[in-house]
Amino acid sequence: MMSKPNLAGGCDPSATALECVRALKPYQPGKPISELEREYGVRDIIKLASNENPLGTSPAAVAAMRDELDGLWLYPDGGGFELRGALAARHGVTPDCVTLGNGSNDVLVLLCEAFLAPGREAVFSQYAFAVYPIATQAAGGTARIAPALPAGHAQALGHDLEAMAGLVGPDTRIVFIANPNNPTGNWVEADELKRFVESVPADTLVVVDEAYHEYAAPLGVPDASEWLGEFPNLVVTRTFSKAYGLAGIRVGYALSSPGVADIINRIRQPFNVNSLALAGAKAALDDTGFIERAVRENADGRDALTEGLAAMGFSVTPSAGNFLLADMGEPAAAWYEALLRRGVIVRPVANYGLPNHLRVTVGTAAQNRRLLEALEQGREHDAATR
Numbered sequence: 001m002m003s004k005p006n007l008a009g010g011c012d013p014s015a016t017a018l019e020c021v022r023a024l025k026p027y028q029p030g031k032p033i034s035e036l037e038r039e040y041g042v043r044d045i046i047k048l049a050s051n052e053n054p055l056g057t058s059p060a061a062v063a064a065m066r067d068e069l070d071g072l073w074l075y076p077d078g079g080g081f082e083l084r085g086a087l088a089a090r091h092g093v094t095p096d097c098v099t100l101g102n103g104s105n106d107v108l109v110l111l112c113e114a115f116l117a118p119g120r121e122a123v124f125s126q127y128a129f130a131v132y133p134i135a136t137q138a139a140g141g142t143a144r145i146a147p148a149l150p151a152g153h154a155q156a157l158g159h160d161l162e163a164m165a166g167l168v169g170p171d172t173r174i175v176f177i178a179n180p181n182n183p184t185g186n187w188v189e190a191d192e193l194k195r196f197v198e199s200v201p202a203d204t205l206v207v208v209d210e211a212y213h214e215y216a217a218p219l220g221v222p223d224a225s226e227w228l229g230e231f232p233n234l235v236v237t238r239t240f241s242k243a244y245g246l247a248g249i250r251v252g253y254a255l256s257s258p259g260v261a262d263i264i265n266r267i268r269q270p271f272n273v274n275s276l277a278l279a280g281a282k283a284a285l286d287d288t289g290f291i292e293r294a295v296r297e298n299a300d301g302r303d304a305l306t307e308g309l310a311a312m313g314f315s316v317t318p319s320a321g322n323f324l325l326a327d328m329g330e331p332a333a334a335w336y337e338a339l340l341r342r343g344v345i346v347r348p349v350a351n352y353g354l355p356n357h358l359r360v361t362v363g364t365a366a367q368n369r370r371l372l373e374a375l376e377q378g379r380e381h382d383a384a385t386r
């Protein structure tokens, strides 16, 4: 007779998972609207927690995806021919430089799987995007984390490229730079970034994550894809989740030398980007009017929200993205709860080592006002109960 597994006796199979995986702290996503409804019974909820586009999705992209519904019994084009071609044309590279991902998260993970292992290192900054430490550790690699720029610096909490360069050694295989960074909003300038890429050994990948590029470009934040021809070790990642308003369909991409793209291509799932995503992203790319409006309204909202938060006495980190990092001046958990009770979901960032901060996505003008009102009500309420 087969014996039953005895968990108390130490036969829990989860204990046999890789140590680097067992030690992982999972990614903490923003609270979904449906969950807040279930847990708190609140209605009329706004979510400013995941840097989604408050304008929604380009109607042209929605129409393209609807047209695609009739063909869902077929596998998608695993090579992503049309979308890769359009992206290559957009960036002035050949299609063999473009790798599509199930969100840019997918290509970040694939890079770690292909280039990291025990004994190999990834360098990134304190407060850098949470996926870098998770993907590094899951691949068995070692994270080397540079302290962020100090208080008083114009980009306090941001990437200290000199400190990062100091951590690059013979075992460093990947350097991650989010420009601008999430959750801090900080950015690095073109000349500084280019000097950094030049300083890194030619066999070490520099991954510049430009998830918020559309929002950041008007502030002079560089498009590192323009340097791909100069640096075969440069990888630039982009996403359709943020300004393009397609977070739910999961599509992003990496731009790199054809050699690096060929490597990633060997380990990606053959159909990692679904047919709706391929069609939606292609149409979204062509709808430049939608992006222009999203960028314009975000800049206005970011200014209004910065001003409103500052007027309430909360200091805000300068941001090139569609979100702001606010210092609440005390543990932010009570503020987070106070906002949830008023139907406003924002993002606590204690998991980043920032327990006094909240990250808020720039919403529509009406949503931004609602956030400021909810904060005002929270403050008037007894601070102990918020």
Ligand SMILES: *Cc1c(COP(=O)(O)O)cnc(C)c1O
Binding pocket: 051, 102, 103, 104, 105, 106, 129, 178, 180, 181, 182, 209, 211, 238, 239, 240, 241, 247, 250, 251, 252
């Ligand atoms: C949101 C985000 C991403 C990835 O999002 P996907 O939806 O997986 O494309 C990557 N990097 C940063 C810095 C982000 O904020």
